[in-house]
Amino acid sequence: MRYAETGYHLEIDLTRGNIERVESDPRDTELYLGGLGTSAKIMWDRVPPEVNPFSPDNLVIFSAGLLCGTPATGCNRTIVTTISPQTELLAFSMMGGFWAPELKYAGYDKVILRGKSPDLVYLWIHNDQVEIRDASHLHGKGAVETQDLIRKELNEPKAQVAAIGLAGENRVFYASIEQGRxxxxxxxxxxxxxxxxxxxxxxxxxxxxNVARPEEFLGLCKEVLDYIKWREENPIKGVMPILTGLGSPQEMKVHDEKWHTENFMWGNSRERRKGFWTEEIAKEWTETMENARTRLVSCYNCPMECGATITPPGMPTYMMKCFTKLTYTMAAFSDLDFGLKIAQKATEYGVDGFSAPQVMAFAIELYEEGILTDDDLPEFPEDNEGRFYYLLDKIVRREGIGDVLAEGTYWAAQKIGKGADKFAHNTIKKHEQLPLKLSMLNPIYFLMYSTGEKINITQIEGQFPQAPFPKREQREEFVKDWIQVPDEKFKQYFLDWELRGENSIPYYPTAEMTCDIVDWQERMHYIDDALGMCAGLSSFPLKPPYHIHNYPKFISAGAGIDMDEEKLTEAAKRYRTLVRAINIRRGMRRKDDKPPENHWKKRFPELEKELLDTYYKYKGWNNEGIPTKEYLDKMDLGYVSEDFLKRGILTDSEDAPSEEAPAENATVEEEKV
Amino acid sequence: MKGEKKKKIVKTIKIDVDKCNGCRACEVVCSAFHASPKYSSNNPARSRIRVIRDPLRDVYVPVCAGEYAVAECAGRDKYTIDGKEYDECAFCRASCPSRQEFKEPDSGLPLKCDMCEGEDEPLCVQWCLVDALTYEEREEEVEETEEQEELEIGLEALASKYGLQKIMETVARLSKKE
Structure with missing residues (x-):
């Protein structure tokens, strides 16, 4: 008997309309856990680097996490993996909601889509009965609307539906999959x-x-619930309001947006507006939110209320969470009322709330610079709000200039030319980033931005405070009940971290400490992504209920796999390396591991080089960021090193971690001495 | 068997639909608690509490399973409360032929809330951190009746589905085999 997982995948060949139920290998669960881990293995095995994102040979894998469907609070995430059209690398995006547990209850851990259907279809998975059904009547329907229509059509109000909108149908490079909230x-x-x-x-x-050791597993869940209660009553002191509690940043609940509106950039990640947040605006925005918000809502089996149902005056209801609240507002230099209204359309169209507003703001900048003209934007409205609606419609329909903008700022700039690339300034690995521009380089964030392969900073940060606390007493207070640290040394790193002086950024934490911190933060995200745990109760907030000390117990009692901290860390490293390997095989190298040029005003090329060098070595990668043969073989990834050698990605002389740096690097080292 | 009037502690769950966040933790833990062995499996479709939910219309009603109903009732009316429209069924506790709620998914046998006999509070209440469900004990004067045994409930359900005669025949056939 398989515990926690069902042990079955659904293999769906869309070209031929063939559906198979395939048993998975339990040894893969031991090595890669589940969710992202086992999906990465499938992507490595079956999607060679020659496969384009829009090739029928690309796979889309919908995976429940290993512990989804068990009573583990907040464990509800669906991990979707494919090759991204925008980055041309592995995309692994997650969604909470109710879909993954429902898939488990239907008897499957993953749905693997391959091929291409001749016509628009939808899949209906009802326990053992799986159908590919005609969806021609749903063409052009909104992503939220579609979920409702399908439930009605099937007469199954309890069906969970993940759907795309017009943007997905038209292959917009930042199209989303929507499901509930x-x-x-x-x-x-x-x-x-x-x-x-x-x-x-x-x-x-x-x-x-089923779970392997029921009483023990439920006891662990109960401990987590009790901790959540305690943690909610004891918010963390000394950090900004949205970081004090658990869950995703509580954007639907918190009205005070001083921090976001004055520290994040407006427009195409351009302008910081200090002093923006006045009493008048606070009052107006609070009213807007309270009028539009009907209820705070949660994902499956989770007490945190990170989302909300939103009904802007006179518009249909949709659901929202987190920072989409402000991305449209700020990109358009507008107000919250506009932001909530356009987000309704954008959610139905199904576009990413981070990328879409930035692409639109980018287009407006190009127009103002004369790079795009009235020929490109016929009847372009005068006002920013009007322009955003205009652009959104053009993009999701791929009409006129929308066809170019649909590919994101990086690719659009390449196509438009005339110096447009200078305006596509806020991407990493061709993907739009948070609109954040800062002054002093932070070594921790430098490494996370550079090497985070989920390509979103919120999906690698967490656990370690973003900034030092000003006073030593505050720091001492903070570390007192910091049980989540994998090692006591992290407490010392934090205790000694000062706002100014010798122990401050960019040279403190030191490169070695920074590696430890980044690796810990990343590890927790990767574990979440395999287990299906929401980052909001685990890897993202400070002092979360799930951590490296109780996770092995959850896996042992839940899945019946012998697990301890070391083995779990090894597993997470293994599939993290596999994700890297997939991307390396697709051409990603050191040159791609970098934040936007202007992310920080004060940059330190030598320090940055040292950080990357140290981190690569720490991770078992060579100077190009390629996992070494020695490391791969040690991680039971011999099949990867073999492939790398065959393809010439690693050569026999490069296969060991390069103790001696190439000549160019050696010079820099000497200069520093 | 009719009994005499007696003071009795009545266990109740107070439900605040405005506080429900729709997470269904109540369903999760209910199905785990009633699994055999306890907590060994999870399946909200076996749960004795259901959140009747329609998020876009802001309908969230946790309902605990009550008595089995032999036939469906005429209750097809709609209630509008605070501008929101509810089906009459949204508040009904019955396991009845007209809907899927409160039936074992495999056998179709009816499910009924037992207030998690033996626990301080029903598990659904313990797991509802947003306090949509709270537990309350009330003293009431009630007429004692004999508790129906689980087997009897099950048999009654089967009897009404297949007819008593058929059940008796099946039992006779089965006992011959043994």
Whole structure:
């Protein structure tokens, strides 16, 4: 008997309309856990680097995490993996909501889509009965609307539906997959789903998910619940309001937006507006939110209320969470009322709330600079709000200039030329980033931005405070009940971290400490992504209920796999390396591991080089960021090193971690001495 | 068997639909608690509490399973409360032929809330951190009746589905085999 997982995948060949139920290998669960881990293994095995994102040979894998469907609080995430049209690398975007547990109850851990359907279809998974159904009547329907229509059509109010909107159908490179109050948005996975002509996947399951040691497992869940209660009553002192508690940043609940509106950039990540947040604006925005918000809502089996149902005056209801609240508002230099209204349209169209507003602001900048003209933008409205609606419609329909803008700022700039690339200034690995521009380089964030392969800073940060606390007493207070640290040394790193002086950024934490911190933060995200745990209760907030000390117990009691901290860390490293390997095989190298040029005003090339060098070595990668043969073999990834050698990605002389740096680097080292 | 009037502690769950966040933790833990062995499996479709939810219309009603109903009732009316429209069924606790709620998914046998016999508070209440469900004990004067045994409930359900005669025949056939 398989515990926590069902042990079955659904293999769907859309070209031939073939559906198979395939048993998975339990040894893979031991090595890669589940979710992202086992999906990465499938992507490595079956999607060679020659496969383009829109090739029928690209896969889209919808995966429940290993512990989804068990009573583990907040464990509800669906991990979607494919090759991204925008980055051309592995995209792995997550969504909360209710879909993944429902898939488990239907009897499957993953749905693997391959090929391309001749016509628009949707999938209906109802326990053992799986159908590919015609979706021609759903063409052009909104992503939220579609979920409702499918539930009605199937007469299954309890079916959970993940759907794309018009943007996905038209292969917009930042199209999302929407489901309830959640969405898998980053990396343009909605576009690949649209390319496969799959409008939606509906699922309903009424089978059991078993756990290995029931009493013990429930005891662990109870401890987590008690900790959540305690933690909610004891918010963290000394950090900004949205970081004091658990969950995703509580954007639907918190009205005070001084920090975001005055520290994040407006427009195309351009302008910081100090002093923006006045009493008048606070009052107006609070009213807007309270009038539009009907209820704070949660994902499956989670007490945190990170999302909300939103009904802007006179418009249909949709659901929102987190920072989409402000991305449109700030990109358009407008107000919250506009932001909530356009987000309704954008959610139905199914676009990523980070990328879409920036692309639109980018287009407006190009127009103001004369790079785009009235020929490109016929009847372009005068006002910013009007322009945003205009651009959104053009983009999701790929009409006129919208066809170019649909590919994101990086690719659009390449196509437009005339110096447009200077305006596509806020991308990493061709993907739009948070609109944040800062002054002094922070070594921790430098490494996270550079090497985070989920390509979103919020999906690698967490655990370690973003900035030092001013006073030593405050720091001492903070570390007192910091049980989550994997090692006591992290407490010391934080205690000694000062706002100014010798122990401040950019040279403190030192490169070695920075590696430890970044590796810990990343590890926790990767574990979440395999287990299906929401980052909001684990890797993202400070002092979360799930951590490296109790996770092994959850896995042992839940899945019946012998697990301890060391083994779990090894597993997470293994599939993290595999993700890297997939991208390396697709051409990613050191040159791609870098933040936007202007992310910080004060940059330190030598320090940055040292940080990357040290981190690569720490991770078992060579100077180009390629995992070494020695490391791969040690991680049971011999098949990867073999492939790398065969393809000439590693050569026999490069296969060991380069103790001696290439000549150019040696010079720099000497100069520093 | 009718009994005499007696003071009795009545266990109740107070439900505040405005506080429900729709997370269904109540369903999760209910199905785990009633699994055999306890907590060994999870399946909200076996849960004795259901959140009747329609998020876009802001309908969230946790309902605990009550008595089995042999036939469906005429209750097809709609209620409008605070501008929101509810089906009459949204508040009904019955396991009845007209809907899927409160039936074992495999056998179709009816499910009924037992207030998690033996626990301080029903598990759904313990797991509802947003306090949509709270537990309350009330003293009431009630007429004692004999508790129906689980087997009897099940048999009654089967009897009404297949007819008593058929059940008796099946039992006779089964006992012959043994």
């Amino acid at each position: 959640s969405s898998a948005s980053r990396g343009g996975i909605g576009a690949v789903m649209g390319d496969k002509r799959v409008k939606a996947i509906a699922v309903r399951g009424t089978k059991d998910v």
